[in-house]
Amino acid sequence: MCLAIPIRVEQLLPDDMARVTLGGVSKIVSTALVEAVRVGDYLIIHVGYALARLDPDEAERTLALMREAAVPEMEECRP
């Protein structure tokens, strides 16, 4: 039930609904719990409802922190 992943919004539908796709499979979900959803947003979907929108800047920042945390090994790998 909790194993949700971020899914891209393809189309906004009436009544706070949206069409999302993942790996070619499309689904209609409720966006009633997230404000101002736009096409192209990535949403965390849980039992048919979007719970949160992914923040692209924070997603980048997290990756940067991960790379930073991995620095020692990268150094070891250098000739």
Added chain:
Amino acid sequence: MRYIDEYRDGALARAIAVTIAREAVPDRRYQFMEFCGGHTHAISRYGIEDLLPANIQMVHGPGCPVCVLPVGRIDDAIRMAMRPEVTLCTYADLLRVPASGDTSLLKARAAGADIRMVYSTLDAIRLAEAEPDREVVFFAIGFETTTPPTAIAIRQARKKRLTNFSVFCNHVLTPPAIRAILDSPEVPGLGRVRVDGFVGPAHVSTVIGTLPYDSVAAEFEKPVVIAGFEPLDVVQAILMLVRQMNEGRHDVENQYIRAVTAQGNLIAQREIAEIFEVRASFEWRGLGELPASALRFRESYADLDAERRFVIETIPAADNPACECATILRGLKKPAQCKLFGTLCSPETPMGPCMVSPEGACAAHWTYGRFRDKAKIDAEKAIA
């Protein structure tokens, strides 16, 4: 897939693990509990424990919604479903959970009860609209993630004036469960679970935010790191916990900043508060009766409460005595320590809820972990 693949980079995970191994003080033990079944699943699936040095151990927590629901409540649902006028709707995960007397929702359905699987609460609403002659009951379970969808369905039912729809509410709260584990680490006859810090829930935290964990971290002096469900998220969160312990800190930190804010989802919180209030007490498998740990209907929505409509008085029921789920949910045992694991109990013939839900520790270990155990044993044999 964007926002998924980049957080599953094995080489990067191994490189962060090298940093963890370097920073972990060799003669110190680090024991962290991953609260969520989603993390348990990721840890098993990606073999994260194998990346960690021997003095860092992960303990499974109680964050699997199907697993913590006590038998008595499933019995209630089955009794409701047996009524000729009732159609009981529920999430797929619940169907195969064993109930009292060798039954389950699935077996009740085979015996003629009208039980339907739904993907979303909106499906249940649609069903109630399409079949006005049926009493449609939605069997609602889960943590703060599944509660807002239930609340929205209830409000829709009210708006649409559906008189044949009600909800059997079993929603539970995360912070009281974390508190319960820290409050009573000693379980009579079973021992003590040591928890030095928590990998905090991903999706629950998108709803409640990081603030509710502050008092737990401060009061019990344990670090909490909210983490995403991808393997790199978990590895990074473990590094953050190790650093906190080394620095003698016990803060709430947020690794999952791409989806979780301090305040959480205010719309979702408003929806929950509109419909539900805190129950005086609720029984959890593994943790027992916990005060203020679950939700029930507010008086203003009582007409949509299945518990009142069908006068439910839960009779506490015992688990299968051979099943160790309760001990596993408490962090005191691992799935492989259950005698039934892999013999009488497998996902095809689950003897306990932890083998049913993909977030359950036994199911995760069955699907991914046991091969690793076997590989380890084989390797040891080869060396010997």
